[in-house]
Amino acid sequence: MISLNEAAExxxxxxxxxxxxxxxxxxxxxxxxxxxxRGLQQLGKHAMIKCSDEIGPKYRYLFDxxxxxxxxxxxxxxxxxxxxxxxxxxxxSQYGKKIxxxxxxxxxxxxxxxxxxxxxxxxxxxELIYTLLKQMDVEIDQLIAASLYTGITTDTGCFKYTxxxxxxxxxxxxxxxxGMNAPKxxxxxxxxxxxxxxxxxRRVVDTIEYFYDDRVAVIVITQKMIAETGAKEDDMEGxxxxxxxxxxVLIGVTIREKAAGGYKxxxxxxxxxxxxxxxxxxxxxxxxxxAGCTFNTTLEEAKTQMVSAxxxxxxxx
Amino acid sequence: MISLNEAAExxxxxxxxxxxxxxxxxxxxxxxxxxxxRGLQQLGKHAMIKCSDEIGPKYRYLFDxxxxxxxxxxxxxxxxxxxxxxxxxxxxSQYGKKIxxxxxxxxxxxxxxxxxxxxxxxxxxxELIYTLLKQMDVEIDQLIAASLYTGITTDTGCFKYTxxxxxxxxxxxxxxxxGMNAPKxxxxxxxxxxxxxxxxxRRVVDTIEYFYDDRVAVIVITQKMIAETGAKEDDMEGxxxxxxxxxxVLIGVTIREKAAGGYKxxxxxxxxxxxxxxxxxxxxxxxxxxAGCTFNTTLEEAKTQMVSAxxxxxxxx
Numbered sequence: 001m002i003s004l005n006e007a008a009e010x011x012x013x014x015x016x017x018x019x020x021x022x023x024x025x026x027x028x029x030x031x032x033x034x035x036x037x038r039g040l041q042q043l044g045k046h047a048m049i050k051c052s053d054e055i056g057p058k059y060r061y062l063f064d065x066x067x068x069x070x071x072x073x074x075x076x077x078x079x080x081x082x083x084x085x086x087x088x089x090x091x092x093s094q095y096g097k098k099i100x101x102x103x104x105x106x107x108x109x110x111x112x113x114x115x116x117x118x119x120x121x122x123x124x125x126x127e128l129i130y131t132l133l134k135q136m137d138v139e140i141d142q143l144i145a146a147s148l149y150t151g152i153t154t155d156t157g158c159f160k161y162t163x164x165x166x167x168x169x170x171x172x173x174x175x176x177x178x179g180m181n182a183p184k185x186x187x188x189x190x191x192x193x194x195x196x197x198x199x200x201x202r203r204v205v206d207t208i209e210y211f212y213d214d215r216v217a218v219i220v221i222t223q224k225m226i227a228e229t230g231a232k233e234d235d236m237e238g239x240x241x242x243x244x245x246x247x248x249v250l251i252g253v254t255i256r257e258k259a260a261g262g263y264k265x266x267x268x269x270x271x272x273x274x275x276x277x278x279x280x281x282x283x284x285x286x287x288x289x290x291a292g293c294t295f296n297t298t299l300e301e302a303k304t305q306m307v308s309a310x311x312x313x314x315x316x317x
Numbered sequence: 318m319i320s321l322n323e324a325a326e327x328x329x330x331x332x333x334x335x336x337x338x339x340x341x342x343x344x345x346x347x348x349x350x351x352x353x354x355r356g357l358q359q360l361g362k363h364a365m366i367k368c369s370d371e372i373g374p375k376y377r378y379l380f381d382x383x384x385x386x387x388x389x390x391x392x393x394x395x396x397x398x399x400x401x402x403x404x405x406x407x408x409x410s411q412y413g414k415k416i417x418x419x420x421x422x423x424x425x426x427x428x429x430x431x432x433x434x435x436x437x438x439x440x441x442x443x444e445l446i447y448t449l450l451k452q453m454d455v456e457i458d459q460l461i462a463a464s465l466y467t468g469i470t471t472d473t474g475c476f477k478y479t480x481x482x483x484x485x486x487x488x489x490x491x492x493x494x495x496g497m498n499a500p501k502x503x504x505x506x507x508x509x510x511x512x513x514x515x516x517x518x519r520r521v522v523d524t525i526e527y528f529y530d531d532r533v534a535v536i537v538i539t540q541k542m543i544a545e546t547g548a549k550e551d552d553m554e555g556x557x558x559x560x561x562x563x564x565x566v567l568i569g570v571t572i573r574e575k576a577a578g579g580y581k582x583x584x585x586x587x588x589x590x591x592x593x594x595x596x597x598x599x600x601x602x603x604x605x606x607x608a609g610c611t612f613n614t615t616l617e618e619a620k621t622q623m624v625s626a627x628x629x630x631x632x633x634x
Contacts, residue, residue: 176483192564
């Protein structure tokens with residue numbers, strides 16, 4: 001483990017730096033990669049970014065002002081990557097054993113690099129990159145600020161999650177002070193739903209069933225709905241939080257038909273319910289607030305078994 | 318107009334203070350009232366709050382730690398009240414002409430009090446009350462912080478709107494530093510939907526129609542839906558932003574049947590559309606992003622007229 005100061009010192013002394021983002025890239029890994037890349041380029045260094053997956057249209061603005069470069073790297077930096085497998089192919093094979101520096105906020109980080117700075121108290125890796133860039137005397141311009149803000153707002157659900165600290169708000173203040181357009185980013189990240197998502201939502205809301213004095217709400221997602229709406233994985237985001245959002249609901253249950261057959265059940269629970277205890281009965285697991293398990297039965301059978309296990313749990317609560 | 322410092326000076330010198338919230342009370346007027354009341358009580362003063370409407374269950378926690386008092390006031394303070402009519406009855410008649418101090422952030426504030434501090438740059442009146450309490454040397458404890466945070470997060474849509482400034486984030490940082498539970502407040506304010514709201518959403522999403530290459534989406538809310546679901550005004554919150562949230566939609570249109578007959582149309586628009594220009598054609602108005610007008614016609618006639626006016630507008634854009 002090294003300090004951010006030591007990481008800044010290290011980067012100051014090197015050049016031709018390759019930055020790696022994790023597969024299925026999100027706002028934090030891409031925000032951190034693009035901010036770091038622009039910062040290094042601002043200091044006159046050569047820097048480039050690689051990711052095993054294509055960047056979706058939603059995140060392309062993060063690359064505004066990143067100068068496209070192509071070179072054989074002297075130094076490889078991984079940002080927001082908890083585990084080597086999350087690099088995805090071809091990057092694992094190419095760089096898995098050659099990572100010089102890792103900067104991350106995941107507590108599960110396996111410290112796979114020659115130098116690691118892991119800080120689980122940071123809400124987002126972008127918080128760490130902000131401090132790193134300041135220590136390197138990079139000027140935080142509007143484009144760098146937009147990248148860093150994107151990582152912070154996406155990893156905190158727009159400042160809603162429990163990972164938000166006073167430091168998170170203070171960094172956000174510094175970033176918006178550059179004049180970057182935070183409301184536009186938040187609208188794009190949180191208030192924009194695809195047509196396919198709306199169509200899924202309509203179908204899913206039609207399936208809501210309530211149990212146990214409305215303390216439990218169950219929704220169903222079938223392969224037929226997915227085929228009818230043409231929904232991709234991105235379009236499904238947020239569907240499983242629908243039942244838990246209903247006032248008075250302690251446990252929200254999402255039963256999703258798998259493409260290969262069988263059903264995946266996701267539980268979202270409010271305190272004092274421990275969703276992972278319920279899922280453990282069926283060989284699943286997770287956290288108190290969110291857990292899951294799998295059923296290789298019919299839909300009716302899966303629903304009956306889960307609802308009755310929840311009933312038993314609630315009587316003992 | 319007086320400064321916040323002068324307002325603090327004034328309050329330091331008085332006692333038996335009545336604080337007024339506006340009718341249909343929201344998070345900001347109640348957050349500001351309860352924080353100020355607790356602050357004044359902490360300084361050993363007598364303070365109480367009045368509102369023309371009953372406080373809904375959602376906001377009752379704001380009154381935790383407010384000592385119930387009843388007295389004949391020497392001083393009357395209005396917080397977050399832009400106009401005397403917003404006091405509602407019976408408060409307008411009782412106190413309308415006797416308001417000693419008004420603290421507000423609405424640019425439309427009519428300066429109806431003997432002393433006014435109006436700052437439209439503040440995202441919420443709670444930002445102003447925070448600074449006021451600090452100047453009065455009140456200790457911002459967890460309960461005061463929870464009240465102030467509630468006003469700021471509700472008036473900014475959880476830090477999403479364009480009214481958020483660096484100061485907003487910095488105050489939020491100071492408030493969460495007290496240890497108050499911000500994620501719990503945000504879940505309650507933004508991630509909890511009533512059964513009636515869910516039922517309304519289900520019906521409303523079923524009415525979505527698209528026009529002009531899906532750049533315009535129209536939803537309909539009828540009195541029949543409201544009767545069937547038993548939805549109250551609170552349960553309707555957020556419905557009119559559904560169409561505008563759909564990817565690619567420039568103008569979201571909500572056509573709502575009025576209880577007394579006729580239809581109210583609300584437009585929500587993205588840049589560069591100016592919704593108020595479109596509504597002005599029908600004698601309505603508003604802002605570029607949100608505007609409205611009224612039709613005393615059938616639903617079909619109202620929809621046809623509005624959709625064709627939007628079509629004309631879009632061809633000229």
